């Protein structure tokens with residue numbers, strides 16, 4: 001960070017109100033004075049200043065010396081090369097559209113329950129359980145469904161054991177700022193925490209570490225990323241799925257995106273909704289996001305490719321490699337080479353390039369699709 005004191009007013013002008021803010025909530029959990037709240041009503045998903053001081057872009061602590069929120073934001077100024085330098089010792093090359101990585105493999109959990117409840121291969125669930133049982137982490141920040149699941153509202157929560165992991169497995173396609181479960185995790189004594197999150201969220205742990213954001217940064221021990229081109233506004237359930245197709249959210253059992261929006265109902269019916277019909281409900285915070293491949297996670301995971309019940313797995317860091325090796329040695333996962341499905345890797349690069357084209361002209365160059 002430059003010597004200039006960069007605080008909430010800079011973040012508010014340059015990220016929160018410029019369109020760059022993804023609503024990841026990194027700034028909210030980094031705020032040492034608890035003056036940042038989070039608005040997740042009516043599709044907003046943005047941080048907000050809650051103290052009785054000045055206007056929405058002011059902060060009394062920022063006016064003095066506090067810089068924590070700008071240190072935690074994975075969209076503030078030169079975030080991409082800063083994090084690349086921290087994690088990999090260099091900035092990505094133009095051709096590395098999916099970010100820098102060590103290995104690409106296909107993986108799936110050998111535990112039949114984790115495999116069954118997982119969205120793809122259940123790899124994320126297996127990683128979390130392995131890390132909890134082997135004293136690598138104390139807790140994980142994940143996403144649950146509210147109540148009995150019938151509203152399909154995705155909410156952040158903490159996973160501490162196998163039961164929690166099973167309850168939180170699978171994908172919801174509305175936004176869940178899992179970061180916000182941090183407070184609950186530390187209140188229960190967790191010191192080593194894994195963050196599972198969309199691409200935008202998975203850059204939070206390393207940006208905090210690189211910019212020395214204090215003990216929150218030290219506690220975020222592992223970043224598991226989910227490949228992501230967008231999330232949808234909650235209104236899509238009523239305004240599209242129910243209004244046009246008569247599909248009520250309470251009757252839905254599972255959903256996935258594989259070229260189309262796939263919906264399985266409790267009564268056994270299966271429906272497909274063309275993705276182009278869904279675009280109008282793209283969440284505001286995703287519209288300028290350039291990161292499809294969760295480029296700063298320790299391990300990034302996705303479901304594209306020819307093999308439905310395997311997780312496409314991009315291992316980026318040394319800790320990511322150690323964990324994958326540990327899982328494999330212990331027989332917790334099956335792994336096959338990424339080369340078994342070259343189409344999946346090609347599609348990842350294609351979708352990553354597409355997302356980078358969204359990065360706006362007014363922002364710094366680095367995350368943009370660069371020509372070689």
Ligand SMILES: Cc1cc2nc3c(=O)[nH]c(=O)nc-3n(C[C@H](O)[C@H](O)[C@H](O)COP(=O)(O)OP(=O)(O)OC[C@H]3O[C@@H](n4cnc5c(N)ncnc54)[C@H](O)[C@@H]3O)c2cc1C
Pocket residue numbers: 117118119120121122123124125126142143144154168169170171172173174175176177178196197198226227228229230231257301302303304311312
């Ligand atoms: C909104 C969204 C969009 C995605 N888009 C793509 C895509 O375009 N292409 C692609 O290849 N893969 C995409 N994925 C990733 C894919 O759906 C799987 O999450 C990934 O392959 C891991 O599968 P798994 O079986 O190993 O994970 P699981 O073992 O099922 O674990 C999934 C983890 O994700 C968490 N989670 C679920 N929903 C959310 C949410 N909304 N926000 C934050 N955390 C959540 C769960 O709590 C759980 O910890 C997307 C995921 C989500 C949530």
Ligand code: SF4
Pocket residue numbers: 011015016020021022023024025026027028046047072073074075076
């Ligand atoms: S992108 Fe995340 S950290 Fe940055 S301002 Fe938005 S919510 Fe805060």
Ligand code: SF4
Pocket residue numbers: 022175198199200201228229230231285286287289290291
């Ligand atoms: S597209 Fe995905 S990674 Fe990007 S802001 Fe939206 S949820 Fe976050």
